[in-house]
Amino acid sequence: MIEIRVDENACNGCGLCVKDCPMQVYEMRDTVPVPVRVASCMGCLSCHEICPAQALEHRGVHPSRRHYIDIRVCEMLNRVI
Amino acid sequence: MAEGTVPQAKEAGSAPTVYRSEDVPLQCIPPPDELEDTLHGLMKLNGLIIRSLEEIAGRGANAVTYRAGRKYGHEVAKYFRKIEDVEEALKELSYILHGQYTIEIWKPADKDRYIIEENGSTFIYLVFHDCIVRQTLRRNGQPQGGPLCLTLFGYVVGAIEEITGRKAKLEIVHTGPNACLKKLILQ
Amino acid sequence: MKIAIEELAGCSGCTIAVLDLHEALLDILEKAEIVYAPVIMDVKEPPEGIDIAFVTGAVRNRENEERLTLIRKRAKTLVAFGTCACYGGISGLSMLDSPEHLIQHVFRGVSTTRPDAPIPKDVPKFLYRAFAVGDLARMDYYITGCPPKEMYLSKILPALIAGEVPALSRKSVCSECDRTMGSVDGWKLRRRHEGVPDREHCLLGQGYLCLGAVTFGRCGASCPHSNVPCHGCNGPSLDILREPCRDIYNMMIRRIADLTGHTEAEIEKEMYDVAHTFYPFTIGSLIMEDKGISKIRDLVRERSL
Incomplete structure (x- = not known):
């Protein structure tokens, strides 16, 4: 089961996730997006890509392979404090 | 970056390997950075070829990749028994390429069956999770949904045709960073 | 515990950022001894057996390269400290010009120099490009961080x-x-000196090129807080x-396009001096x-030749 959480402290109410989602999972309510149709989410994570504040969290989504990322980039990412 | 040149290695006499043709390969699991070089090199090569193909052939590039995908689909499906039910055929198909292409038969929350009839067409939603094409395109910074994605169109259509005998079309609904949504439209 | 702060091609602001901890520095000094920090101490060479070394500044000339190799050998843990070390930072902007032209300008071309001033010969040679230490x-x-901010260093260093x-x-x-997103109607690119930003609403939505969306945090968004658009000094977001x-x-263009409804091509037309506004x-x-x-590569080639 997919679960979506919105970090309201991080979110700035830009509404880009609402616009970009192909399945209209989100709805803007009082400057914060609320996932109203979670069962329609197919885990494309376009909302993660467009969110300027990384305010979205998904659970239960199949993490697709990303072998196109260099090992040295992964190493740097793991070492950023 | 190369560790050393071939003349240097010969000079150093450092290669501990005796090449007998029956003993090659010497390592079952190549080191990750070597695998990465090959993998990323292939992705770059594929991306460049498809970009040049598009620049020269325009929409003809779609025809080329579709045909390539269809051949692959037919090949893979030859070893299948004949299955009438499209859903079952898709399940078996997604099992074969799992990892390279992980295909999920999906339905939105408000529908109770996978086969959906809407506006006069009958279709099934397919979600492509893992996808080598997406990995290649994202490595090169190329947009998704182009001719390379159409190889999958050809693949699914060709395989379904071979297994079930039914004609089909694939339509890309949405491309995303982690999964893509496509419609398999049955005729 | 021995710590060191090496300075390569930088402004030494990162070493000063460590001093910026003020009294908290005393707690750190109870547990660790700074054995080498050229900006603030007279010790000339890093000693053996350093536990944690912070290297600040980018690698721009031969001396920087040698110092980096030396500190890597002498320290158990090496930390790239500051945006110049992590990503090239301001020192990397030197790549937008050729070394010969830079030297001519610095020693002969500014208002305080003579056109026939001597150019020092006994200085370490430039490398052909700048490097991030990583x-x-x-x-x-x-x-x-440019420099790393004290409110986070006080958590990280201890x-x-x-x-x-x-x-x-x-x-x-x-x-x-x-800030929250305000109205984006009639969006047009505004340069920093145009108008006064509205304090409450998103600067990007108001037309300013605020790089906050593409920049790593760890600054408490101090610049937007002071009504200044973010310049990206913490490096790219993860x-x-x-x-x-x-x-x-491309992510900035895409976000502006999605936000305002204009096409990416229309938005790109309004951009100016991409090297200094997006990649500084x-x-x-x-x-x-x-x-x-x-x-970056096209901009460097265009400008440095």
Whole structure:
């Protein structure tokens, strides 16, 4: 089961996730997006890509392979404090 | 970056390997950075070829990749028994390429069956999770949904045709960073 | 515990940022001894057996390269400290000009020099390009910032000295900013000197080029807080660093296009001086340059020849 959480402290109410989602999972309510149709989410994570504040969290989504990322980039990412 | 040149290695006499043709390969699991070089090199090569193909052939590039995908689909499906039910055929198909292409038969929350009839067409939603094409395109910074994605169109259509005998079309609904949504439209 | 702060091609602001801890520095000094820090101490060479060394500044000339190799040998843990070390930073901007032209300008071309002033010969030679330190040596940690901000250093440094890594938020500047999105009707690019920004609403939505969306956080969004658009001094946000198809320029254009409803082509037409508005802190980082969609290599070639 997919679960979506919105970090309201991080979110700035830009509404880009609402616009970009192909399945209209989100709805803007009082400057914060609320996932109203979670069962329609197919885990494309376009909302993660467009969110300027990384305010979205998904659970239960199949993490697709990303072998196109260099090992040295992964190493740097793991070492950023 | 190369560790050393071939003349240097010969000079150093450092290669501990005796090449007998029956003993090659010497390592079952190549080191990750070597695998990465090959993998990323292939992705770059594929991306460049498809970009040049598009620049020269325009929409003809779609025809080329579709045909390539269809051949692959037919090949893979030859070893299948004949299955009438499209859903079952898709399940078996997604099992074969799992990892390279992980295909999920999906339905939105408000529908109770996978086969959906809407506006006069009958279709099934397919979600492509893992996808080598997406990995290649994202490595090169190329947009998704182009001719390379159409190889999958050809693949699914060709395989379904071979297994079930039914004609089909694939339509890309949405491309995303982690999964893509496509419609398999049955005729 | 012995710590060191090496200075390569930098402004020494990062060493001063450590001093910026004020009284908290005394707590650190109880547990650790600074054995080498050229900006603030007279010790000339890094001694053996350093536990944690912070290297600041980018690698721009032969001496920087040698000092980096030396400090890597002499330290158990090496931390790239500051945006110049992590991504090339301001020192990387030197790549937008050729070394010969830079030297001519600095020694002969500014208002305080004579056109026939001598050019020093006994100085370390420029490398052909700038490097982030991570491109030349293995780093154990990266702390970005121009300079790293005291309110986060006060959490990070004591933790590192105690042998731990603090778990801090790894989101972008937008996540730390207290503005909300206002109306984006009639969006047009506004340069920093045009108009006075509305304090409450998103600067990007008002037309300013605020790079907060594509910049790593850890500054409490101080600039937007002071009504100034973010300039990206903490380096790229982690999701941009990770994906080869994402870059500071293309993600900004895409977000502005999605926000305002204009096409990406229309928005790109309004952009100016991409090197200084989008990439001021990331020229010199091989990771950022190697992305196929990055404009850095073209800009450097265009400007330095």
